[in-house]
Amino acid sequence: MVQPNFTVNIATFNQLDNLKLIIEALKMQTLSSFEVIVCDDGSSDGTKEWAKDQDFDYFWQEHDGFQLAKSKNNGIRAANGEYFVSLEADVVPHPALLEEFSKHLGERTVQLGVRHDVQMWPNKLDFNLFDKYIISKDFRLPSLDDWEKVDRPWRFVSGCNLCIPTKILQDIGGWNEDFHAYGIDDYEVGLRLMMAGCTIIPTISAYGYHLRHDLRPTSDENIKILDDLERKYHASSY
Secondary structure (H helix, E strand, O other), X not given: OOOOOXXXXXXXXXOHHHHHHXXXXXXXXXXXXXXXXXXXXXXXXXXXXXXXXXOOEEEEOOOOOOOHHHHHHHHHHHOOXXXXXXXXXXXXXXXXXXXXHHOOOOOOEEEEEEEEEEOOOOOOOOHHHHHHHEXXXXXXXXXXXXXXXXXXXXXXXXXXXXXXXXXXXXXXXXOOOOOOOOOOHHHHHHHHHHHOOOEEEEEEEEEEEEEOOOOOOOOHHHHHHHHHHHHHHHHHOO
């Protein structure tokens, strides 16, 4: 078996309609050398039954609170691709997403893809319609456009569109399963990747359409995990 260049990992929870659209979008990718893994955090909306007839690897776990990290790590352990593309079930990838990532690959290069907010997704996979549905561009763009001035690049990492060398991600243990509430977990894995010798760069041309949702609060414990790691990182830098 020829090893795929990319593993595209989709984390989902009770988002079957979204997932169907994302899988269709992946079938339209301009690059064909990739595998798809769907990591399901215990959906009860028919995702498990639908996935049985689909052509991707599927991992289901019992839902027990916020377990996004644990769910993603199921895919990381199973990944065969040299590069791991992390998506979540609220982002539909543009057909050229993987092709754009492929232009900037490196053994220790972490690429930040972009997500543009849409209020809703059209019912059919027409990317001209998707472009018309955009209501706001990625809020990180001003910083991504002036990347050399960014002093904490890990704080721009978002797990809903991200390309990482798989072996390094596996070596650091993937996402931190000590996070049991929304938020900060992507920053933390970004910093650990930097501590493992990776460079973070933006790839603005690798974008997807993000289904807009309300801001979600994080927890003090999440913030503390990142603060402790940042202190460790800065102490080791001097």
